[in-house]
Amino acid sequence: MKSTDEAERWVKTASFEANPEMDKALWADMLTARNKPAADTTRRSPLKVVFRNPLTRVAAVVVLVTTLVLWQRFDVANKAYALSDAIAAVSQARTIHIRTTMYKNRVFEYWYDLEQGREHRHHDGAYPKTYNSPDTYREKTTTVRDGQYLMKIDHQKQTVRFERLLSWEQEFHKLQMADLAVNTALPDVSRYLNRYTRIGKDSIDGQSYDVWRREWRIPFKSEIRVRYDIWVSPDTGEIGRTRRWSREGPSDWLLGSETDKLGINQEPPAGTFATEPPVGYTLENTKETADILRRDFLLHRTRQGSELSALPCLALEDGSIVAIWTVVGGKTQIDPNKVYAGLTWGGPLPQLPLSVLGLVFVPGAQRYGSVTYWDENAPATMVPAVGRHLICTSKGDRTYEWALYVPQEATPNQESRNQNIVGVVKSNEDSTPTVGSFLINVPVTPEAFAQYLSEAFRELSNDPNAPVSMSYENLLRLARRVRGDKRLYEDFARQAKSIMDTPAPEAVETVPPDRVQ
Amino acid sequence: MMEDELLKLRFKAGSLDALRRIYEKYRDYLLTLAMAMINDAATAEDVVHDVFVSFAQSGAQFRLHGSLRAYLATCVVNRVRDRMRARKRQGQTLDVEMPLESDFDPPDGRILSDERSRLVARALARLPDEQRETIALHLNGQLKLREIARLQGVPLTTVRGRYRHGIEKLRSILNGRL
Structure with a gap:
């Protein structure tokens, strides 16, 4: 038995590598191929041929159904469930x-x-x-x-x-x-x-x-x-x-x-998901007075008590992020009329005691305490996204900044997947920007965006109607313009140097499966 | 893996960085898989070359819901099978007659390996095609036996048998060297 394991181990650890010459030649051919259209894209698919004729179509469906039934029966008979x-x-x-x-x-x-x-x-x-x-x-x-x-x-x-x-x-x-x-x-x-x-x-x-x-x-x-x-x-x-x-x-x-x-698929006990307070408990607030700013949204708090919170962001199809953030608390009084005067759509962000200067996409990164790290399953990549002002809205005593953050490279969002994005936070109290928590971000289609936008305006604005400029197409157009302006990224890289230049910490070391005992 | 999902999307969107990363990530993996299956450096190089060139060309038309690694491994398997069929038509076989401990190795410096890896490839070449393919896909390609069954179009029990018999035979071929 032992020598069988050894044989497996020998095969498993066999390794062949391309030398630099092969590597160079192959990559050059790939680049050439990438710029050429595929040769046989016009070839008619055999499936199309089969499904064109009604008789062959029926025959194909019968064959398919029979195959599926037989396959399923067979597969179930041999099923041995694994971790996946x-x-x-x-x-x-x-x-x-x-x-x-x-x-x-x-x-x-x-x-x-x-x-x-x-x-x-x-x-x-x-x-x-x-x-x-x-x-x-x-x-x-x-x-x-x-x-x-x-x-x-x-x-x-x-x-x-x-x-x-x-x-x-x-x-x-x-x-x-x-x-x-x-x-x-x-x-x-x-x-x-x-x-x-x-x-x-x-x-x-x-x-x-x-x-x-x-x-x-x-x-x-x-x-x-x-x-x-x-x-x-x-x-x-x-x-x-x-x-x-x-x-x-x-x-x-x-x-x-x-x-x-x-x-x-167990049936939960009755009332498991009910939000009825237990009898005799003190209510700190009610459903009617409940706030939308939750602790989960807090990105940064200064020593003076200012708190920067970002609502769940909307990720557009090119990876750009519409973020809505607000600053509450602290001693510095903000006069919205003064701070937001002169700001333009697509222009610089407002000068607030605390702001989200930009974002950094860190695919595959994880957090351990306050440190971001990558492991052996993910490359240490960071994609900067610069922020531009869109609009601001006010509701009650809060002012919300709506900003568009555009990654340097179009990074399509991943349907229902939350991307790993951290906010780069700039505070008046510190000269060096810091990294906030991971942002909650929601990938949205143009239709979903329109729906969420009108709901967001009802929640976050005294004027319930969103301006026409806040359309999905307009945002994508602005993102393309921002992406083409290298100076914005150079400026962001300069300001966030301490973050972008952070060397990747050592990777997590996993014991290879064949050596786990 | 999340990284592969991201790479697939970015590659489809035209990212050169994503293509480069996919290439760097899977180049040696596919070479090792091809060598384990065909034990011929020049052919393995051709196979991996064709797979990557074709992949690079697919660009915006590329659609894949499953694992990128399994997809690339499947591409290698299909191309190796094509090559093997062509060889058989021409009456050629793998280098099964070459002694296991040999000073003679194909003088192809474009693929780097150690002596033990070459020994393993030579030993694998002595197995029947199905057993060699199963072992290579499972141990070098890291595919599950269930995935291999799907790829080979045979029941899982058959794949298990091929793997078990192949490993036993391999052990006897490598006897004394393990």
């Missing part, structure tokens, strides 16, 4: 129930309703009062998203607070919920699927499971290694358990968290 199947099952579920225990004494419970975009999160745990202190305090909270409101309950303080959901954010949240649920249930697994290996079999409650494992070293904390084990039923694809272990240096592996069997 389990992930697909989670993302296609109607409801998902997850219960995770963090050691020690912290329990997280989640219910996701993927059809209606509703969510219920409950947390009960003990935390040290100060770092490494044996004294603890308890946190017990429940958050419910019902599609219109977020209800946040603090069971310790017995208080309830509501936040109102913006329609486009809720719509996007619904689209993203499957990814969110998969990531909650199986953190990072989709991303590192090729790094998992099956290490053996186990049984839980009489059911047999394959155990899959990934092992890696946490970046920036070189002594900490992490293992993530997942129990997948080869018969049903169900996930019976997950465990996350860690160890520092040569010490023993410590169990960090454990997730029970995932509940797929």
Whole structure:
């Protein structure tokens, strides 16, 4: 058996590389080919030929249906579910129930309703009062998203607070919920699927499971290694358990968290997604007075208390981003009439105590605390996007800046995917810009954009009618003009030098699957 | 992988950087796969050349919902099969008669490798086509057996059998060197 493994290992590690000469020649041919149209684009497709004639069309359909039926029967008979199947099952579920225990004494419970975009999160745990202190305090909270409101309950303080959901954010949240649920249930697994290996079999409650494992070293904390084990039923694809272990240096592996069997398509208890406050709790506000500015939207807070928040952004088809942001709090009084006087469509951004100077697209990047990093699955790329003023709107005592951020290279958005974008924040208090949190961004079609725009104006403007200049086509036109002006990017690169020049930190080091033990 | 999804979109939108990244990312992967399947440096080079040139040419018409890596691997397999069929028509076979430990290697410096990799390619060349293709796709191409079954148009059990028998045979060919 051992020598069989060795034979496999030899084949797996065999490697052939192109030398620079071949590399150069091949790349030159590719460039030439890229500029030539494909030779046989006019060739008639055999399918078109078949489907032109009614008789052959019927025959083809019969053959196709028969093949599909036979294939499905055969495939089911031979099915052995792997980790990828389990992930697909989670993302296609109607409801998902997850219960995770963090050691020690912290329990997280989640219910996701993927059809209606509703969510219920409950947390009960003990935390040290100060770092490494044996004294603890308890946190017990429940958050419910019902599609219109977020209800946040603090069971310790017995208080309830509501936040109102913006329609486009809720719509996007619904689209993203499957990814969110998969990531909650199986953190990072989709991303590192090729790094998992099956290490053996186990049984839980009489059911047999394959155990899959990934092992890696946490970046920036070189002594900490992490293992993530997942129990997948080869018969049903169900996930019976997950465990996350860690160890520092040569010490023993410590169990960090454990997730029970995932509940797929279970019926949630009655009232799970209801936003009715518990009896006897104090209401900090009501649904009628709930705000749209949520903590999730906060990009940056200054020492003087100014807060910069960005609402979920709209990503156009060329990758340009329409961002709406506002500054609240702080000691500096802003006179909108003065700040916004003289600003023009497509011109520079307003001079505010805090502003989103530009954006940086960081595909494949992840955050660890305040640090952005890439791993072995993603190249360390950063695409700058410069910001131009569009319009400003006022509602109540808030003024909202609407700005267009244009990436240097057209970067088509990814349908329902949220892109990794960070805001470059400039503050009057600091001469060097800093990086804010990842922005929530919603890819939009022209139709969706028109719909969200009118909803946004009702929410964020005293005048409910959007100006005609704010059309999808106009924005794309402006983006093309901005993209053609190199000076804007040079200027942004100069201002954000400290961010753009940050060397990529060392990559996450994953133990190759064949060496996981 | 998210990066590949992004690369596909950017390549389709005409990004030269995306094409370059795809090329750099998969060049040696495809070369290794082609060498494992055909054990001939010049032919492997031709195959990878044709795959990338054709890919570069597809540009805006490129449409792919699945994995980019599996797609490129499939392109290599199809072109290798074409070459093998052409060779068989001409009465040629792979270099199965060449001793495993050989000082003689094709004097093609355009593909770099170590001795063990060449030994593996020579050993694989002694396997029946189906077994060699299955092993190469699974171990070098990193495709799942289920994906290989789909690609070869045979049941999963057949692919499992081909893989198991191929590895056993390979072990006996490499006997004493492992």
